[in-house]
Amino acid sequence: MEYQIRNLDLAPAGRLKIDWVKKNCPLLRSLEEEFTRTQPFQGIRVALSVHLEAKTAYLCKVFAAGGADIYITGSNPLSTQDDVAAALVADGLKVFAWYGATPEEYDAHIRKVLEPGPQIIIDDGGDLVHMMHTEFPQLINGVIGGCEETTTGILRLQAMAAAKHLAFPMVLVNNADCKHLFDNRYGTGQSVWNGINRTTNLIVAGKTVVVAGYGWCGKGVAMRAKGLGAQVIVTEIDPIKAIEAVMDGFGVLPMNEAAKVGDFFITVTGCNKVITKEAFAVMKDGAILCNAGHFDVEIDMAYLNAHAVDKKLQRQNITGYTLDGKKWIYVLAEGRLVNLAAGDGHPAEIMDMSFAIQALSAKYLVEHQHDLTEKLIAVPKEVDMDVAHRKLDFLGISIDSLSEEQSRYYYGA
Ligand code: NAD
Numbered sequence: 451m452e453y454q455i456r457n458l459d460l461a462p463a464g465r466l467k468i469d470w471v472k473k474n475c476p477l478l479r480s481l482e483e484e485f486t487r488t489q490p491f492q493g494i495r496v497a498l499s500v501h502l503e504a505k506t507a508y509l510c511k512v513f514a515a516g517g518a519d520i521y522i523t524g525s526n527p528l529s530t531q532d533d534v535a536a537a538l539v540a541d542g543l544k545v546f547a548w549y550g551a552t553p554e555e556y557d558a559h560i561r562k563v564l565e566p567g568p569q570i571i572i573d574d575g576g577d578l579v580h581m582m583h584t585e586f587p588q589l590i591n592g593v594i595g596g597c598e599e600t601t602t603g604i605l606r607l608q609a610m611a612a613a614k615h616l617a618f619p620m621v622l623v624n625n626a627d628c629k630h631l632f633d634n635r636y637g638t639g640q641s642v643w644n645g646i647n648r649t650t651n652l653i654v655a656g657k658t659v660v661v662a663g664y665g666w667c668g669k670g671v672a673m674r675a676k677g678l679g680a681q682v683i684v685t686e687i688d689p690i691k692a693i694e695a696v697m698d699g700f701g702v703l704p705m706n707e708a709a710k711v712g713d714f715f716i717t718v719t720g721c722n723k724v725i726t727k728e729a730f731a732v733m734k735d736g737a738i739l740c741n742a743g744h745f746d747v748e749i750d751m752a753y754l755n756a757h758a759v760d761k762k763l764q765r766q767n768i769t770g771y772t773l774d775g776k777k778w779i780y781v782l783a784e785g786r787l788v789n790l791a792a793g794d795g796h797p798a799e800i801m802d803m804s805f806a807i808q809a810l811s812a813k814y815l816v817e818h819q820h821d822l823t824e825k826l827i828a829v830p831k832e833v834d835m836d837v838a839h840r841k842l843d844f845l846g847i848s849i850d851s852l853s854e855e856q857s858r859y860y861y862g863a
């Protein structure tokens with residue numbers, strides 16, 4: 451069977467979403483046109499696991515236009531959109547994913563995209579790479595390499611490489627400037643609030659927002675909270691990031707202190723147990739908690755589920771918990787990434803840049819497959835610059851360039 455999706459009849463609705471994305475992704479459009487002519491992925495098997503919504507669907511179509519034989523699954527059971535999956539299948543692509551997959555189904559879908567023996571892997575968080583090593587060691591020799599989309603996935607790859615366990619090269623897409631500077635900061639900043647606002651339909655102005663983690667994503671979430679009129683408190687473990695938050699005008703507190711005053715809590719650290727029972731115990735009645743970090747381990751959901759004396763679905767994607775039968779706290783999207791599980795994720799123009807980096811990095815791997823010596827590969831500077839120049843062109847913005855004299859002065863050569 452060439453696909454496993456929920457319902458092929460949903461394809462028209464998915465097509466509309468993808469067409470809208472295409473209108474708003476000029477970089478991917480230019481790559482689709484270029485790849486259609488040059489066929490950089492002719493006959494190359496590509497396995498892809500990324501949040502399966504319309505922007506990702508368009509990336510898949512760009513790979514397919516470049517000649518790839520592409521096998522697609524989601525990267526989060528709650529972020530796959532069934533109509534988008536259907537639209538891809540209707541266009542002849544091989545998709546294995548549905549919304550709300552159980553852990554067993556989720557793993558089975560990943561197996562489906564790995565079984566054909568991928569040559570290129572597009573991963574978002576490391577699930578494909580991990581399963582490739584544990585369950586398909588006999589297919590590893592056929593892998594040219596892969597690309598990793600997110601911060602936490604890169605941490606996992608670095609641990610594998612340090613243990614000499616990583617068997618093929620991986621491009622660290624997240625670390626490209628055109629990725630984390632825009633996707634993690636402005637993409638997460640906007641889409642987290644979109645997820646919270648459409649799910650809760652509550653006012654943010656005048657409330658206290660606690661942002662755990664002041665990395666690239668946390669900076670974006672805090673900045674947009676301020677713009678919505680909230681008082682913002684940051685929690686951190688890194689003293690330098692904490693000073694940065696203070697200089698940016700935010701309060702800084704330990705989580706168990708911030709817990710007493712927060713109305714909204716957003717974790718975006720990549721760490722586990724950031725909000726635990728000590729914090730739950732002192733929170734205000736009605737506090738709203740959500741996560742935007744990679745795994746659903748930042749809010750201690752296991753504790754809440756084990757110790758709540760009552761638990762009620764309040765509205766789609768809002769679950770109420772009470773630990774004492776009096777005070778309620780509300781968790782959005784079961785503690786999974788709120789912007790993806792309760793929204794459409796980052797805006798199209800942001801994913802346009804991130805996915806242009808993905809597509810060009812995959813092309814780089816194919817072109818350089820015989821001379822890749824390192825296992826962890828930085829996105830080549832020329833790819834980052836290419837994407838930045840294309841973006842400026844589409845924005846209609848010109849910038850200066852160095853004269854020869856300036857170049858000699860500036861670079862000393
Ligand atoms: P980052 O490394 O830039 O920032 C993480 C920050 O969290 C660091 O400043 C670190 O000191 C801090 N931190 C770690 N443990 C903490 C703790 N226990 N309490 C408070 N602060 C703590 O990473 P990033 O790029 O901002 O990514 C953060 C997470 O979000 C990762 O898991 C990443 O994969 C994920 N991510 C999500 C989205 C999304 O769409 N929701 C987008 C990009 C990245």
Ligand code: SAH
Pocket residue numbers: 500501503505506525526529574575599600601633637743744745787790794795796797801804
């Ligand atoms: N694999 C995990 C978490 C990934 S972290 C999971 O799926 O739950 C979030 C990553 O999702 C970011 O690096 C970001 O680039 C990507 N992302 C955000 N919005 C997206 C969207 N609309 N479509 C596809 N990927 C998106």
